[in-house]
Amino acid sequence: MLNPVVSAGELTETDRFIFESWGYFVIPDVLSAEEVKQCLEASERVHRAAGTEGFGQVGRGYETEPALEQLMDHPAVLPKIRGLYGDRFIMQSGWNTKQPAFGGMGGWHQDGSGAYDFKKLSFPQIPLVQLRASFLLTDQTQPRMGNMELIPGSHRSQVTMPEALRKEKGDVSIGHVICAPAGSVLVFHNAVWHRTYAHDGDYDRYTMHYIYSPPWVRASDRLQNSKAFLEQTTPLRRALMGEFHRPDAPFGSGYEVPPFEG
Numbered sequence: 001m002l003n004p005v006v007s008a009g010e011l012t013e014t015d016r017f018i019f020e021s022w023g024y025f026v027i028p029d030v031l032s033a034e035e036v037k038q039c040l041e042a043s044e045r046v047h048r049a050a051g052t053e054g055f056g057q058v059g060r061g062y063e064t065e066p067a068l069e070q071l072m073d074h075p076a077v078l079p080k081i082r083g084l085y086g087d088r089f090i091m092q093s094g095w096n097t098k099q100p101a102f103g104g105m106g107g108w109h110q111d112g113s114g115a116y117d118f119k120k121l122s123f124p125q126i127p128l129v130q131l132r133a134s135f136l137l138t139d140q141t142q143p144r145m146g147n148m149e150l151i152p153g154s155h156r157s158q159v160t161m162p163e164a165l166r167k168e169k170g171d172v173s174i175g176h177v178i179c180a181p182a183g184s185v186l187v188f189h190n191a192v193w194h195r196t197y198a199h200d201g202d203y204d205r206y207t208m209h210y211i212y213s214p215p216w217v218r219a220s221d222r223l224q225n226s227k228a229f230l231e232q233t234t235p236l237r238r239a240l241m242g243e244f245h246r247p248d249a250p251f252g253s254g255y256e257v258p259p260f261e262g
């Protein structure tokens with residue numbers, strides 16, 4: 001089966017071509033089994049504290065859970081984000097998503113902002129504003145394991161998804177169900193049409209999504225950064241949280257580049 005799989009680390013010209021033509025790629029073997037276990041336990045705590053019932057997305061788990069914080073600037077993934085965006089971007093949000101045991105199909109959508117539709121920025125070529133890295137924390141090697149399903153190339157579609165297809169709760173012929181083991185990362189463009197695929201397992205499925213945006217986009221999982229988190233985290237993570245000096249305010253190119261090389 002066709003699969004847009006790439007290696008961890010720097011974005012190669014082939015990776016870029018895959019991203020531009022499919023709108024996404026998959027990086028296998030990013031997390032070890034032990035790291036997956038720690039992230040899963042952290043996800044359970046985060047959702048328990050939030051009181052999630054059924055399907056739910058909880059932001060800011062990285063502030064209190066070191067295992068999730070580690071994923072924010074993961075060396076297997078961050079170079080891909082840099083390759084696609086250049087050096088100046090922020091982590092706009094970090095959502096931990098729970099799909100409950102025996103969860104059904106999600107609805108087809110493109111990512112964006114309910115408050116300001118990205119189609120208003122440009123249509124039909126919706127720009128890259130939310131670049132998402134989704135860390136799969138449960139096994140998804142077969143369909144119906146709460147996989148992500150995407151329509152390859154749909155970020156470049158000249159027309160929107162027809163209503164009939166959008167309402168479909170069964171399989172669609174052009175849907176690509178991402179099959180990958182726990183510890184893999186899916187990186188995708190906000191304009192790719194996607195949905196959560198059904199989950200037949202008797203356990204809850206968790207995925208940790210990090211969303212990277214241009215530096216002038218407001219954070220969406222927080223109104224303000226947590227002071228306590230900023231104090232204990234690394235300089236690079238602080239910069240990714242949008243904490244940087246702007247000598248040439250508002251957004252000239254003179255602001256300091258995040259300390260990627262430590």
Ligand SMILES: O=C(O)CCC(=O)C(=O)O
Pocket residue numbers: 097098099106111194195196197207209
């Ligand atoms: O199932 C998931 O974790 C992804 C949910 C989703 O499609 C989204 O957050 O845009």
